[in-house]
Amino acid sequence: MKKITRKKHLEMKLQSIPTHPKPKVGLEQYTTPSVIASDLLWNAASLGDIEGKNVLDLGCGTGIFAIGSALMGANSSLGIDIDSDSIDLAGEVSYNLNVGNVEFIQSDICDFNCSYEVNTVFQNPPFGSQRKVDSGQDLKFVKKAIELDFDVLYSFHMASTEEFLMDYYNENNLDITHIFRYEFPIPKIYDFHTKENRNVNVIVLRAEF
Template sequence: MSTKRELAAKLGVVVGFDDPTADLEQYRTPPAVASHLVHLADLNGDLDGQWVVDLGCGTGMLALGAALCGPERVVGVDLDPDALTTAAGNRQRVGTTTAVSWIQADATGHAVCPDEPVTVLMNPPFGAQNGNEHADRAFLETAADIAAVSYSIHNSGSAEFVESFAADHGGNVTAAYRSSFTLPRQFEFHEADSREIDVELFRIEWA
């Protein structure tokens, strides 16, 4: 089992979006945060020998982190074909031999319908853009439908919403963790060169 530091180092080669879209909130998940989430899933036995699905995988940070931890197969789903092309290149950079598939589709549209429940990893949009509030709800709905367990990253202050949503959909939040990461300046409306934001990571078991 890799340590969190080892995972972060291996994921440091994963590149982000060439031309990110603000409406899709396309930000590269920092390796430190990704390794934290993946390491927790690994410690809980939710990756080794399992099918893992990364909903809204972007350029593959969480999917490839999971692929380093001995799953049977990893599937990354994203709407952006350019991001998936980058994800395929990132797989070569990371060097994992685990079977990884990339699917271009709406991650909330049930593009993946496995016969057995899977482990879902995801960093859904926080809903920061006008008209996109609570964008993470649709991702949680999909996780509730296909996952035995899910790990997700949400904006700070989301605990009440996530716990309530899980309870209403037959799920149970079994662990919550605090973290933070730096958002770089990559859109015109960004005023600062970078901004530190607090986030929360949740593990949910689904019925």
């Protein structure tokens, strides 16, 4: 497929990626909206973090960052997720979109080891927007990214934890170069939700190792 060169075209392509088919509350599976994913990917590309790079999407869900990176000219794009339903759907979508150089693997991120150099990591982990989800899951993803010896990390977190995260990243020798801020919509997809939709403030930290 020809590399996408316009942000609006990227967003339109990402809109065709379905949400999680069977969202599981324990995994806090909220699909990243195409408008947020396309904005972050576009910024990452402008910073030289996608084209010609080996991109890894940890906790990829239905593959929006893995597929988006491939559409933006990544050398290779790999998505990892523990949920088989998400992985199956991500593979179907990438096939239907005729996206090359993208692969999806079902695995707990703690058990995953990459056999080649990873340049850029994207991750939208469970960041604790619901009290029923164990706190600290996002830090588990950061620790795994560190193990993989990446060049650049883009990681979603609750905005309310920004001060703590600044210290945490610094203690782990991660140099935060950019902070992207978004209102992330949380749809009513679980039984305990009382509102149809609500927005939570999130940040995406770009860090170099």
